[in-house]
Amino acid sequence: MEQERSMTTTRTQLPGDLVAAARDLQPLLRDHAAASEQAGELVAPVADALHDSGLFGMWVPRPLGGAELDPLSSVQVVQTLAEADPSAAWVLMAAALATGTGGAYLGDEAVAAMFTGPRFPVVAGQGTRPGRAVRDGDGYRLSGSWSFASGIKHAQWIHTLGVVEDTGEPLIFVLPVEQAQLVDNWDVMGLQATGSIDYTIEDVPVPAAFTHHGPTETPVRGGDVFRLGIIHFALIGHSGWALGVSRRMLDELAALVRSKAGRPGTMADNPHFHTVYGEAEARWHAARAFVHDAWRAAAAAIGAGRPLDVQEKTMVRLALYNATWAAHEISQAVYRAGGTTALRSGAIQQYFRDMHAGTQHVTSAPGVIEACGRHLGGLAPGHDWLYMNLVPAEG
Template identity: 30%
Template sequence: MTHTRDELPSAAAPAEKASDAALARVLDVVARRRAECEERRQVPRDVIAVFKEAGIYRAATPRQFGGEPLPPGRFLKIVERISAVDASAGWVASFGSSLMYLAALPPDTQAELYANGPDVVFAAGLYPVQPAEHVAGGYRLAGRWKFASGCLGADVLGVGITAGQDRAGRPRTALLRPEQVEIAENWQVIGLRGTGSHDLVVDGAVVPERWTFVRGAPPTLDDPLYRYPTVPYAAQVLAAVALGVARAALDQVISEGGRASHTGGPVAADRASYRISVARAEAQLRSVRAFFHDITEEVWQTVERGDPATSHQASLLRLASAHAAKASFEVVRDAYHLAGIRAIADDSPMQRCLRDVSVIPQHAFLQETVYDGAGAVLMDAPPFPGYL
């Protein structure tokens, strides 16, 4: 039983039907390969190729370079769908949105970046931000950066440097070719194992100035997508992974409600406590998801008509994301308890849902401090530095 499938109507346009068929293929491949992704601690390149074929990595590429920019609400639902099958695959797919950042590069640099096509996989390890040496025409880099999700399948890699910070103190990102970077495969974690979020190591590579940008800086090309708040969107695509995992976990306990107990006790669905817990979790998940997508659509309509998103709107995007991650974890935790002893088995999807979703609220974009920043903005007080 499923509850959040945004199915296309029967009168959908041919292009939409083709897109839906491509997504169906992605979901099928991910379902067949998710155990392999977990074991290898990466989404393999041939799976990334399927993502590319489905347009996931051109969803934020400029139109003039062959991209097909998607409205955020539509892309977020794609991430949810993939994440309901496998969180790591959804996490890696979510970075199809990160080419928004690269819209701040000079147009000629972007033309070179997309010279071989619009389907470019960008992965970055931005922290800890490292100093870079100014040299003729650019920066000389040396250091080690953490959490570069999807780096083993990336076409271009980014690292954070302090040189050339903007007035708000936001670090600059330097782009490198994979051959300029050593990937230190050290992703040994409890959840989201398939994201391959390894360290990046650079030793003396020189990056020209025109291949650097400040994340969140104004784009050099115009499209409604590039007017959407960049950093809040980066939080949203990660929160969408949590929503997908929560949906999968809740669907699991709903579908198992008719199973007999190992101890011979009452069928779960015959117990009031089970029914009450399922209903509460369903209400919680649907409520937080409604807030998440409602503010997404509001902000999209604002930027699509040519107006800038307000600081209040950008803050609500961040609040909705952090709250979605927190609530999704709570839903999965409750589903895990409802699942009983079966949930502890290695082959149980429930234990993996719990491991994966527990990682997501730990991300810096989604931690409890976001509530502090959002509360400040709601009361017209200055939020903490870097919040917006």
């Protein structure tokens, strides 16, 4: 049909294209980072560039013109964007997840409505705290209130979690953004440009084709990467984000110290600084290696046609947790070493604030490391992961 033909001929890109596209966007993102923060959302040149590069389609199924980007290339894309602007990277990974998994898991009626025109749709919302849904004929009626809808100011569609009252089934609902009430309340310390505002939905009808089982790992369309399920796309994105933020902070600090080399008493001649910086670099490279190792193993599993086992699921969660808190430690070291430069408006200050916003995400909460320890210590036999919780396995 016309819609599918236009998408596949104008948007399909190879993984290397998207990694290069992210790199090419770095100067633009850096130039507009302050303006996006002030606006509380990505400014138009940034949003347009993410569209024009095809990055919003990095996890869209190939039959819909997307890239179905592999896990390691996806980590690279998000890391590269985060090195230029953490908010832009955060919006991209959140919207790409909701857009791509919608394309993979929703019914044909929904996909035909959403994937039209020369650009990929932007889908955003909240996939954790659930609303409530009641059956209504062949569909549902959805109500609830949600927070942290990153990128929703750029979205045409909302992706949101609800639980069906009579069955307890968790479903993802996708509906036009106009059917929600947006609450413009994003007054925060960091990640200001993500515009991660609240929204409410009150008794809105949603056809069954615009829903899918929340934890599904069975795609309606697309390849093996969609056997990861929604949560693992989130883990990929947050891993790349933590690596990108901490990499930029290290690079900014090194540039600052080099700029003052030759003056008496500067950090450039301070052995203690050399030690601190060397330890921070070691921590970053170790975190990156762990993330890549864990996702290389996960990619091999889905490439072999099997789902991730509980050990592989544990390791990608542990790698993200480690990368996030390694990045937090790096941000602390960079801020201390940066002195009054870090206090003033600029990249180090912005990245310090954004990093401390990122540590509040549920994917790196204390319960995650506790559950990883239970599994790795052999203390949770017969358990498996459901989102970020280790629970008794079904069956």
